[in-house]
Amino acid sequence: MSTFSESAATALALIASFDPGLWTVVGRSLAVSAxxxxxxxxLGLGLGAWLAVARFAGRDAVLTVxxxxxxxxxxxVGLLVYLLLSRTGPLGFLGWxxxxxxxxxxxVVLVVPVVTALTRQTVEDAERAHGxxxxxxxxxxxxxxxxxxxxxxxxxxxxLIASFGRAISExxxxxxxxxxxxxxxxxxxxxIALETSKGDLPLALALGLILLVVVLLLNALISGVRHWxxxxxxxxxxxxxxxxx
Amino acid sequence: xxxxxxxxxxxxxxxxxxxxxxxxxASRVAAADLPLLFxxxxxxxxxxPVHALxxxxxxxxxxxxxxxxxxxxxxxxxxxxxxxxxxxxAAGHIARDAAARQALxxxxxxxxxxxxxxxxxxxxxxxxxxxxDARVRADAALARVGMTDLAGRNARTxxxxxxxxxxxxxxxxxxxxxxxxDEPTASLDPHAKREVEALIEEFANGSEAMTLxxxxxxxxxxxxxxxxxxxxxxxxxxxxxxxxxxxxxPLLQQQYPEAHLFVKGELV
Numbered sequence: 001m002s003t004f005s006e007s008a009a010t011a012l013a014l015i016a017s018f019d020p021g022l023w024t025v026v027g028r029s030l031a032v033s034a035x036x037x038x039x040x041x042x043l044g045l046g047l048g049a050w051l052a053v054a055r056f057a058g059r060d061a062v063l064t065v066x067x068x069x070x071x072x073x074x075x076x077v078g079l080l081v082y083l084l085l086s087r088t089g090p091l092g093f094l095g096w097x098x099x100x101x102x103x104x105x106x107x108v109v110l111v112v113p114v115v116t117a118l119t120r121q122t123v124e125d126a127e128r129a130h131g132x133x134x135x136x137x138x139x140x141x142x143x144x145x146x147x148x149x150x151x152x153x154x155x156x157x158x159x160l161i162a163s164f165g166r167a168i169s170e171x172x173x174x175x176x177x178x179x180x181x182x183x184x185x186x187x188x189x190x191x192i193a194l195e196t197s198k199g200d201l202p203l204a205l206a207l208g209l210i211l212l213v214v215v216l217l218l219n220a221l222i223s224g225v226r227h228w229x230x231x232x233x234x235x236x237x238x239x240x241x242x243x244x245x
Numbered sequence: 246x247x248x249x250x251x252x253x254x255x256x257x258x259x260x261x262x263x264x265x266x267x268x269x270x271a272s273r274v275a276a277a278d279l280p281l282l283f284x285x286x287x288x289x290x291x292x293x294p295v296h297a298l299x300x301x302x303x304x305x306x307x308x309x310x311x312x313x314x315x316x317x318x319x320x321x322x323x324x325x326x327x328x329x330x331x332x333x334x335a336a337g338h339i340a341r342d343a344a345a346r347q348a349l350x351x352x353x354x355x356x357x358x359x360x361x362x363x364x365x366x367x368x369x370x371x372x373x374x375x376x377x378d379a380r381v382r383a384d385a386a387l388a389r390v391g392m393t394d395l396a397g398r399n400a401r402t403x404x405x406x407x408x409x410x411x412x413x414x415x416x417x418x419x420x421x422x423x424x425x426x427d428e429p430t431a432s433l434d435p436h437a438k439r440e441v442e443a444l445i446e447e448f449a450n451g452s453e454a455m456t457l458x459x460x461x462x463x464x465x466x467x468x469x470x471x472x473x474x475x476x477x478x479x480x481x482x483x484x485x486x487x488x489x490x491x492x493x494x495p496l497l498q499q500q501y502p503e504a505h506l507f508v509k510g511e512l513v
Contacts, residue, residue: 130355136329136348137415138371147367151357232399 003201010202011209022203026210029187032100032174033167036107040163043108044115045156049145051116052123053131066120069113074106078176081106085177098179103187106173111163118159123148154226161222165215279306282345282423282456283328288337290323290480297323299480301337307345307422310449310457312471312488314464316507319477321460325349325425328458348421352428354412356400361387364400365415372419386418387411390444406437413444417453424448426459430466442466464508468492476504 014022051062084091085102096102126148134144149156171189178185180194188207195204283305290298298320305311305328313321326332327339329349356364365383370376387396390410395403400411409429416424429445430438448455449470461467467474467488474491476484484491484501491497491508498505 132326132331133351133355134371135331137368143371147357153358 007201007205011206014202014206015210022206022210024183025186025188025191025207026214028100028185029168029189029211030214032103032187033107033164036104036111036167037160037164039104040108040111040115040167041160044112044163045119045149045159046146047112048116048119049123049149050142051120053127053141053145053148063120066113066117070117072110072113073172074110074170075172075176077106077110078173081109081173081177097177098181098185100178100185102177103174103185106177107167107170110170110173111167114166115159115163118162119149119156122152122155122159126152154229157222157226161219164218168211168215279308280342281305281340282307282309282342284338284340285327286338288327288334288339290320290327290332291335292323292332296480298327298334301480301482303475303482303485305423305456305458307342307456308454310470310472311459312467312474313458313460313477314462314467314474314507315477318479320480321477322427323480324477325427325458325460329425342422345422346419347423347425348416348419349425350409350412350416350427350429352431353405354408354415356403356408356411358399358401360397361392361400361403361411361414362396364411365418368415369418382418383414386414389417390414404437406433406440409433409437409441410444413441413448417448420453421455423456423458426457428460428462431462442470446470464492476501476507478503478507 051059051066081102082097083089085094085097085105086092087097094101096105123145127144130148130151131144134147139147169189171193174180174185174187175190175193178187178190180186180190186194188211192204192207192211195201195207281304283303285304286302288298288301289296301320301324313324315321323332326349327334328341329347330341331349357367359367362380362383365386366376366379369379369382374382384393384396387393390413392407392410392414395407395411400408403411413429424445426445430441433441445457445459446469447453449457457470459470461470471488474484474486474488475482476491484497484504486496486501491504497508
């Protein structure tokens with residue numbers, strides 16, 4: 001217990017002193033995950049919205065695969081991206097191995113299924129309730145998906161939290177493709193793993209606290225924005241239209 | 246499945262039900278002169294395992310005001326969706342006047358989380374109008390239903406009656422030849438019901454002269470708005486009569502006892 005309290009006190013002191021080593025790692029972590037989330041949301045929101053409204057042969061199989069990918073272990077993603085980016089791999093010519101870009105790519109692969117699956121579910125619920133109205137106005141499949149996603153934009157903020165949380169908290173993939181190189185590819189999670197194994201608990205704890213606070217703040221911010229806009233918009237989603245016949 | 250547009254002049258005259266009254270027959274003859282809007286021949290629609298419509302054969306002409314009545318689940322909404330093109334028949338033949346514009350109004354209209362004006366403009370934009378022009382016409386539509394002062398209000402914050410009037414404005418904005426209405430006043434309070442019904446009546450009788458096809462459980466409303474009543478039961482059209490013959494005289498009781506029981510039950 002004394003070790004914990006001493007470590008916690010040292011960790012707080014490290015945070016308060018704005019230790020450059022600590023904050024560099026934090027900044028890199030945020031940059032990698034934010035970049036990955038922006039790319040993943042760009043891909044996943046569009047794909048999820050389309051999957052929600054499109055009907056095609058094999059759709060159920062696609063959704064099963066997508067839902068399976070939600071539970072994709074990050075070390076497996078790391079391994080796959082490693083194989084892709086390694087010197088003899090199909091993307092080896094890019095020279096991204098052990099770089100910022102490699103970590104972003106790994107997190108994009110990890111997060112795209114999360115964004116896609118959650119968007120698909122949200123938009124499909126909206127499609128079930130209101131899709132006919134938009135169809136009767138002449139909205140085709142793609143446009144309907146985008147309009148419904150836009151209409152559910154506050155609900156989709158939750159997707160942003162979930163994807164960022166998944167990206168910033170994973171350790172396996174960035175460890176494998178980033179290499180945890182000090183001053184270059186070290187991020188919060190890989191630093192926590194390394195410092196814990198070295199016995200430097202204060203630094204690990206400080207990073208862990210910052211990680212928690214970052215996610216907590218983001219969550220609170222998005223939740224606040226969502227509630228504010230919903231109050232402004234009368235944002236309670238209307239119940240599904242009851243078909244009388 | 247075959248689906249095509251038609252020339253109204255080529256279609257066979259409407260069958261006159263045996264024993265129809267003079268006034269009903271007269272209105273039928275007048276209606277038969279009008280060009281065809283929809284023609285369904287032995288149409289079947291399946292919704293999953295359910296046979297929602299079975300062997301439905303009917304015609305709707307421009308200028309008619311057709312009420313669809315029947316118990317819940319009888320196929321009224323399905324028929325409206327079929328006419329609108331949201332559903333396709335599993336069998337049979339449906340023809341629509343390709344030049345006629347349609348608008349479908351739902352019992353609970355869906356409004357996007359944006360202003361009343363934008364909700365109308367979006368429908369016009371989807372129909373091919375440029376966004377600035379769509380917004381101008383949206384303002385005209387709002388004025389038509391007396392909602393100019395609510396143009397900038399978020400549509401989701403409007404009351405049920407206001408949302409239904411907004412939906413009517415959205416429908417009016419595309420200047421439809423036919424208005425398809427799925428129980429448009431079912432979820433409204435009496436005041437809002439009167440307002441919406443008055444607007445519908447204006448659209449049918451005023452300069453717009455829109456054809457109406459509407460589903461309703463409110464037989465008083467059917468009497469006020471319809472010129473013709475189609476009674477459906479379990480996906481079948483059991484009776485198709487001028488409104489006078491449907492509600493008055495012995496014809497309904499003699500020829501269509503199920504429909505008569507329905508009307509009696511509703512009116513008691």
